[in-house]
Amino acid sequence: MREYIDPVIVFLEQWGWIPMIFIYLGVIITILIENRNPTKTISWVLVIVFLPFVGLILYYLFGQKFSKVKKMKRINHEQSLRLKKEFQRLEPLMLWSIRNIHSKIGDLSRVYAYLKNEKLSTPTLNNEVTLLNNGEEKFPVFLASLEAAKHSIHLEYYIFDIDTIGTQVLELLEAKAAEGVKVRLIVDSFGSPKLVRYFRNKKDSLIEFQAFLPVTFTSLANSNYRNHRKIAIIDGFNAFIGGINISDRYINPNSHKLYWRDTSVQIKGNAASMFQISFWNSWNQTEGEPFQLDEGYIKETAIVSEDLSAVAIASSDPGSLGPFNMEALLISIGEANESIRLCTPYYIPTDELATALKSAAAAGVKVELMVPLEGDSWIVQHASLSFLKPLLERGVQVYRYKRGFLHAKTAIIDGKIAYVGTVNLDFRSFYINYEVAAVISNKAFCKSMEDQFELDKQDCELVTLKEWKKRKPWKRGIDSLCRLLAPLL
Structure with a gap:
């Protein structure tokens, strides 16, 4: 031998x-x-x-670029064809809504026209929106909404931990399913492996559960594509969206001893239909038993706000024709006249986004970016730092949040339009992950967002160009090395 x-x-x-x-x-x-x-x-x-x-x-x-992406594109095309007639039927109403929005916020309304034309979302006006900061604000409202469900509960989350809050939600879901409420749950198989194993062993569950893009040995090559969305739709008219997963980590104080700063929003009204369609699209990409939206899952509500309450959603995934979430944000940045305020845990921008922010600042718009002082990924953190100097040189004000970990994914433009969702300002969110964001125009809501931004600034250190240039060469070197991997992160 x-x-x-x-x-x-x-x-x-x-x-x-x-x-x-x-x-x-x-x-x-x-x-x-x-x-x-x-x-x-x-x-x-x-x-x-x-x-x-x-x-x-x-x-x-x-x-x-695997065949999985081709399949995603095919599914997106098929879903669009199924919704085409509905968009055609609603065309007059959507145009009326956009004109109404334009009368209040001017050319910032172009983002709603963009979302309509790309058939991502119909702009809706009959909504109530409530800002929910951190898990301690979200979960009491969230649990009460689940308890009040009469028809259906649809949840789609990246992380669903089986801890105190996770167990509480699971028990409530089982109880509602036993009452006859239709309960469907999608989690990302990479983000929630313990829950996937839990349902694999629990044969008597009444919850219809699906793991999104299961990670197996034969599918490791496709594991890069993750469902990063965090949405809930109750009875077709009550929706939640934001950066908050189902985990004790998001509730302050917590056993992790790390203050977690995050943002979510509750939306009641016709906009919930768009989240329902988004969930339906995701469910159709799993092995779950199909359901039809006209089986009581779409509800038209009579909510009428005294103030304009326009809501649409921007969604994107690896099969999208374009980076829709990035493009929607760029439209608003391009129309900004006064201020742009951004929160993100990961700032690894595309060239388009970086150029838009620097150009806006150079044109006299007050541009403020808030990022964590300490990130949860060493490579991502250093890569993010390498992008700050060009912003500082053009007049962008950069704040580093030091109270804990800043996980909020928000934007407020001119105090007139706000973005709240799951989208980080990085390549992965724009091009690789399944992401979704709510685009909200409501005077009181945007004021609350701006007030919270100002409050968070008190827990930040302002980065100055003079001080940034004093950083040690070896630190700048590490930043530059990590930046080489930025498009891959």
């Missing part, structure tokens, strides 16, 4: 580099002909070249 193995080993030692070169060239050529974003292309080439073997594994797991 040894006489047979030795020549093989000798051959590999002398000539093994030849097939490896062909493998490397094949992978690099594949990346080039996929016509990716040039920055992302260069990043993957650098990873593969400078991290032998490891780079190939990383590319296999996270870099390839």
